[in-house]
Amino acid sequence: MNRAVFLDRDGVINECALPHQYVTTVEQFRFLPGVLDALAFLAGNYTGQVVIVSNQAFIGKGLMSTSDNSPNGIVFDWMVGRIVEAGGRVDGVYVCPHTPEDKCWCRKPQPGMLVQASRDLNIDLPRSTMIGDMLTDMQAAWRAGIGKCYWVMSEYHPLPDSWHGRRYRVVESLAQAVHLIVEAERESLRGSGYRLGGIRGVNHRGRAASTASCPQRRL
Numbered sequence: 001m002n003r004a005v006f007l008d009r010d011g012v013i014n015e016c017a018l019p020h021q022y023v024t025t026v027e028q029f030r031f032l033p034g035v036l037d038a039l040a041f042l043a044g045n046y047t048g049q050v051v052i053v054s055n056q057a058f059i060g061k062g063l064m065s066t067s068d069n070s071p072n073g074i075v076f077d078w079m080v081g082r083i084v085e086a087g088g089r090v091d092g093v094y095v096c097p098h099t100p101e102d103k104c105w106c107r108k109p110q111p112g113m114l115v116q117a118s119r120d121l122n123i124d125l126p127r128s129t130m131i132g133d134m135l136t137d138m139q140a141a142w143r144a145g146i147g148k149c150y151w152v153m154s155e156y157h158p159l160p161d162s163w164h165g166r167r168y169r170v171v172e173s174l175a176q177a178v179h180l181i182v183e184a185e186r187e188s189l190r191g192s193g194y195r196l197g198g199i200r201g202v203n204h205r206g207r208a209a210s211t212a213s214c215p216q217r218r219l
């Protein structure tokens with residue numbers, strides 16, 4: 001089975017739009033500093049997969065359609081293209097288009113996108129990692145049984161007062177989380193005879209976000 005690093009998008013990969021606004025166009029999309037380098041470093045030094053899981057409720061609010069040609073699809077395709085171009089890899093992109101009122105299974109804090117990815121990509125969730133910037137990212141990971149969580153501090157989503165049993169590690173950036181993941185991997189592989197190489201030659205083009213099969217149920 002594979003392991004994976006799951007990444008939230010807004011606030012982890014790119015700058016959040018102002019609170020309660022959405023990044024709906026390539027023009028609005030700004031990579032956070034160091035993110036592209038960090039994802040290239042991850043691709044070269046981590047033996048698992050990289051999967052993006054993103055709530056985009058504005059689709060369900062009717063502000064945009066879910067068809068493949070929609071501007072939102074273009075934003076994700078463009079983002080994956082830039083990541084791959086910079087030496088990173090993306091093995092899957094999962095998007096929940098629903099609003100909270102839809103009570104779907106995929107909108108974080110529900111674990112549906114993580115569970116679906118684990119089925120599609122044969123991912124061992126307890127040996128996988130979540131990187132997010134909101135409590136709902138952590139909750140989705142816990143419900144899916146993910147082994148390790150990193151909480152990236154971001155401008156619009158400060159840490160909560162409660163530490164929730166400290167079941168996550170707080171980091172300043174995606175880059176810091178990635179370095180800790182690689183460090184842990186090196187530690188676990190030390191003595192196993194496995195040699196970590198440089199940048200791997202193969203990059204995987206991310207698959208288009210699939211929203212049609214999104215289960216409309218709660219756990």
Ligand SMILES: [Mg+2]
Nearest residue numbers: 008010011133
């Ligand atoms: Mg976020």
Ligand SMILES: [Zn+2]
Nearest residue numbers: 096104106107
């Ligand atoms: Zn959903």
